[in-house]
Amino acid sequence: MMTESEDVQVKRHIWTVIASLALIVGAGCSKEENALPSGSPIEVALTIEPQEVVANEAVTFSIKVTQDGAPVDDARETEFEIWKDGQEQHETIPATLQKEGVYTAQKTFAEPGAYNVMYHVTARDFHNMQTQTFTVKGAADQADGSHAAHEHDQASQPEHSAAHEHGSSHGSEEHHHGAVVNMHFQPAESIKANEAASLTVHVQKDNQAxxxxxxxxxxxxxxxEKHQYVDASEKQPGEYTTANAAFPASGTYTVKVHVEKGEIHDHKEFSVTVQ
Structure with missing residues (x-):
């Protein structure tokens, strides 16, 4: 039998342990809450200057990246993918931060015609990509005052997906059946032989995931000659990934992404270097 004094001491000890556990749990929850990323997606606005693009004159492509209305100056990836209508060759140029979430790049077009520009932005756990069509006029068209159509896709709310902190790669478009889709391929930042690697691709059609x-x-x-096939699963709308890609030896590999849905059957090739 415990004395009254011993009983009081035991109760005090129990309450001390309970209070300590409560403080530890509370601190852990606080840290977890602080570690959670913002749930608000990034927003991207694209502008092309001048509005009437003329062959052999510099064009500035600008994107303003914001989150909850505030500029995003720490984007991990900002680039423009540009190609002429009807051509398979795509050119990718990096965009650099100028001020308050504004990233820009310049390019000169030698040939008039219809072109497409797709921006790619990876920032704060989100990936954002959208395509806009524009027309490059010939010098003669500008001189005689004729106005070639300057077409814009006015979609102001681009699709987003959870970002992967990886490098990106782009490949040329191959033959397709049905509708053409846009793909943005993101392999793991570092891929080593005999180690499982993650591969991710963001897929869009008509500027929608x-x-x-x-x-x-x-x-x-x-x-x-030996090819392996790895199925990807959809983690976010339009984002397909696998963590089980295998590369048995170092060297240069080709990764062909196959996309099928209904009448859509498209595929594109990308290059990956394995250490």
Whole structure:
């Protein structure tokens, strides 16, 4: 039998332990809450200057990146993917931060015609990409005052997906069946031989995330005939990923992304270097 004094001491000890546990749990929850990223997606606005683009004259592409109305100056990736209508070759140029969330790049076009520009922005756990069409006029068109159509896609709310902190790669478009889709491929930042690697691709059609598609990665090493196929799962709308890609040896590999949904059957090739 414990004395009254011993009983009081035991109760005090129990309450001390309970209070300590409560403080630890509370501190842990606080840290977790502080570690959570903002749930608000980034927003991106694209502008092209001048509005009437003329061949052989510099064009400035600008994107303003914001989150909750505040400028985003720490984007991990900002670039423009540009191609002429009807051509498979795409050119990617990086955009640099100028001020208060504004990233820009310049380019001169030698040939008149219809072009497409797609921006890619990865920032704060989100990836954002949208395409806009514009027309490059010839010098003669500007001189005689004729106005070639300057077409804009006015979609102001681009799709977003959870960002992966990886490098990006772009490939040329191959033949397709049905509708053409846009792809932004993001392999792991560093891929080592004999280690499982993550591969991610963001897929869009008509500037909207292409959801519920069947996506797989076809992988082979340069100079080898053996190909492996890895299915990707959709983690966010239009974002397909796998963490189980295998690269048995160092070298340069080709990753062909296959996308199928209904009448859509498209695929594009990308290059990956394995250490």
């Amino acid at each position: 292409l959801t519920e598609a069947a996506v797989k990665f076809e992988i082979w090493r340069e100079g080898e």
